[in-house]
Amino acid sequence: MKVITKINEMQTYINKMKKRHTIGFVPTMGALHQGHMSLVAAAAGENSRVVVSIFVNPTQFAAGEDLEKYPRPIKKDLKMMKDSKLVACVFKPEAADMYPEGFASYVALENDMPQVLCGVTRPSHFKGVTTVIAKLLNIIKPDRLYLGQKDAQQAFILEKMMKDLNYETVAVICPTVREKDGLAMSSRNSYLTPEQRNTAPVLYTSLQMAESMIELGERNPETVKKEVRRKLKESQAEIDYVEIIEAGTLKRCEKLCGRVLIAAAICIGKTRLIDNIIMDIKD
Amino acid sequence: MKVITKINEMQTYINKMKKRHTIGFVPTMGALHQGHMSLVAAAAGENSRVVVSIFVNPTQFAAGEDLEKYPRPIKKDLKMMKDSKLVACVFKPEAADMYPEGFASYVALENDMPQVLCGVTRPSHFKGVTTVIAKLLNIIKPDRLYLGQKDAQQAFILEKMMKDLNYETVAVICPTVREKDGLAMSSRNSYLTPEQRNTAPVLYTSLQMAESMIELGERNPETVKKEVRRKLKESQAEIDYVEIIEAGTLKRCEKLCGRVLIAAAICIGKTRLIDNIIMDIKD
Numbered sequence: 001m002k003v004i005t006k007i008n009e010m011q012t013y014i015n016k017m018k019k020r021h022t023i024g025f026v027p028t029m030g031a032l033h034q035g036h037m038s039l040v041a042a043a044a045g046e047n048s049r050v051v052v053s054i055f056v057n058p059t060q061f062a063a064g065e066d067l068e069k070y071p072r073p074i075k076k077d078l079k080m081m082k083d084s085k086l087v088a089c090v091f092k093p094e095a096a097d098m099y100p101e102g103f104a105s106y107v108a109l110e111n112d113m114p115q116v117l118c119g120v121t122r123p124s125h126f127k128g129v130t131t132v133i134a135k136l137l138n139i140i141k142p143d144r145l146y147l148g149q150k151d152a153q154q155a156f157i158l159e160k161m162m163k164d165l166n167y168e169t170v171a172v173i174c175p176t177v178r179e180k181d182g183l184a185m186s187s188r189n190s191y192l193t194p195e196q197r198n199t200a201p202v203l204y205t206s207l208q209m210a211e212s213m214i215e216l217g218e219r220n221p222e223t224v225k226k227e228v229r230r231k232l233k234e235s236q237a238e239i240d241y242v243e244i245i246e247a248g249t250l251k252r253c254e255k256l257c258g259r260v261l262i263a264a265a266i267c268i269g270k271t272r273l274i275d276n277i278i279m280d281i282k283d
Numbered sequence: 284m285k286v287i288t289k290i291n292e293m294q295t296y297i298n299k300m301k302k303r304h305t306i307g308f309v310p311t312m313g314a315l316h317q318g319h320m321s322l323v324a325a326a327a328g329e330n331s332r333v334v335v336s337i338f339v340n341p342t343q344f345a346a347g348e349d350l351e352k353y354p355r356p357i358k359k360d361l362k363m364m365k366d367s368k369l370v371a372c373v374f375k376p377e378a379a380d381m382y383p384e385g386f387a388s389y390v391a392l393e394n395d396m397p398q399v400l401c402g403v404t405r406p407s408h409f410k411g412v413t414t415v416i417a418k419l420l421n422i423i424k425p426d427r428l429y430l431g432q433k434d435a436q437q438a439f440i441l442e443k444m445m446k447d448l449n450y451e452t453v454a455v456i457c458p459t460v461r462e463k464d465g466l467a468m469s470s471r472n473s474y475l476t477p478e479q480r481n482t483a484p485v486l487y488t489s490l491q492m493a494e495s496m497i498e499l500g501e502r503n504p505e506t507v508k509k510e511v512r513r514k515l516k517e518s519q520a521e522i523d524y525v526e527i528i529e530a531g532t533l534k535r536c537e538k539l540c541g542r543v544l545i546a547a548a549i550c551i552g553k554t555r556l557i558d559n560i561i562m563d564i565k566d
Contacts, residue, residue, distance in 0.1 A: 007449060011449075011451055015451075019302075102394070103447050104392045104393050104394035104396070104443065104447060105390065105391070105392050105393075105413070105443065105444045105447035105448050106390070106391060106392075106393055107388065107389070107390050107417075107448070108388070108389060108391070109387045109388050109389075110387050110388075110389055111385070111387035113387070130388070131448075134390075134417075134448055135447075135448050135449045138448055138449040138450050138451070139449045160387065160388065161388045164386055164387060164388035164418075165388050165390070165414075165417055165418055165421055166290060166294075166418045166421040166422050167421050168294055168298075168421070
């Protein structure tokens with residue numbers, strides 16, 4: 001497994017690789033867990049080479065967020081990648097090379113997609129995400145990009161950006177990987193105290209309750225959201241948002257039908273957790 | 284010479300071409316003249332295949348600008364390209380395919396570069412330019428991109444965007460091609476009445492005067508700009524701007540040294556003309 005830190009070295013390596021191989025790309029911020037590994041496995045299944053990036057992207061963190069605190073267990077990450085025997089190359093650039101002094105070019109969606117859900121409290125977050133992914137796509141030129149459904153808003157925004165800007169890379173959204181008690185795997189789960197960790201599964205169970213209500217015939221999103229909020233309030237968790245919107249476009253839906261995203265964000269102590277369920281409502 | 288209008292057809296064509304050839308790309312809005320042909324010739328000299336795009340890009344025109352009026356002599360353009368025997372493919376997409384309903388992703392520089400010079404009166408212009416070129420780079424994946432120095436601000440902005448976003452394409456800036464009387468070739472020259480056309484060369488002669496003053500030792504940009512303004516005011520032309528700034532970065536310079544851009548824009552009647560000279564000041 002190759003580990004490359006320099007952008008131009010990566011480009012040379014990729015240009016050579018692309019002549020013979022299809023490339024599956026898994027962008028990560030490191031602190032890898034089984035969720036990331038499922039993306040790697042999916043990429044390995046559909047491409048002849050897998051490239052993983054590890055880069056804690058500063059432009060997607062606002063002042064006061066957890067950029068400094070974000071875990072960076074790089075040795076463990078590299079071992080996990082190597083042990084998987086699925087990864088051809090890890091790209092681990094430096095922030096000073098990705099964003100040199102005077103960096104000024106940003107890729108952003110100017111519709112509502114980056115403003116809803118997590119965008120309400122993190123208004124500049126998705127601009128950082130679309131910018132860094134555009135850069136990584138230009139460096140790595142993958143055939144397929146693997147994204148986790150846990151970050152559904154991010155995945156749909158990237159899918160839209162790639163379509164709008166004519167990237168040929170195909171976005172593949174993979175199912176959320178969960179702990180035994182249902183908590184979605186996340187690098188930020190490590191911030192939780194044992195007591196908070198006990199509270200955390202309420203996020204997924206609340207979403208599952210919403211899913212059940214809809215399966216049982218409820219079609220008013222407000223009624224479902226109210227119940228989810230009620231359930232979340234019974235716990236220690238502080239609600240950031242509970243939303244039920246169109247999957248893909250992230251547009252509001254008055255009545256539940258088609259493919260919908262049931263998404264919520266909560267804070268437990270200082271740790272912010274997000275999760276979602278995507279449902280196809282057939283009637 | 285192939286003429287392709289569909290984006291996916293273009294991508295298929297390019298992916299095949301890239302296996303064997305280097306690609307020189309000349310983006311144009313059509314209404315081709317010898318300036319464009321000089322870019323094609325430069326591209327043919329340095330690459331084994333030349334691709335020219337003809338696309339009057341709506342996102343770089345503001346309301347009230349000349350989007351509708353902009354000349355579109357497509358038959359003549361295609362003949363000129365074909366007769367040159369230098370062009371492998373013309374890409375001529377439809378606006379509805381480049382910007383389908385719901386299009387939302389933009390590429391923009393967030394520094395001062397798009398705000399100075401032409402950006403003062405055309406504040407959204409360069410966002411349209413960086414966005415369409417990012418799209419075209421993603422479709423055509425050229426080795427080299429050929430830009431005319433006449434649109435120096437555009438060229439420097441695109442160079443910066445491509446560097447920031449890690450496009451591997453090299454920007455090549457080619458000298459301005461001029462009519463016998465010095466007027467820079469431009470598709471918009473066709474808007475001029477014969478009388479206005481007689482006035483137009485004052486733009487270049489004013490810039491040449493600035494160049495002479497600097498060659499003779501003048502180092503205060505304000506003194507030079509004042510003289511250029513004075514000379515322009517003697518004509519029918521209405522001054523939009525006269526600026527002397529750092530080439531490349533478009534930053535203000537207090538004292539003239541290094542590589543500088545002497546740029547001006549004037550209106551003659553309703554027609555806006557721009558021109559510039561780049562000088563290397565050695566002392």
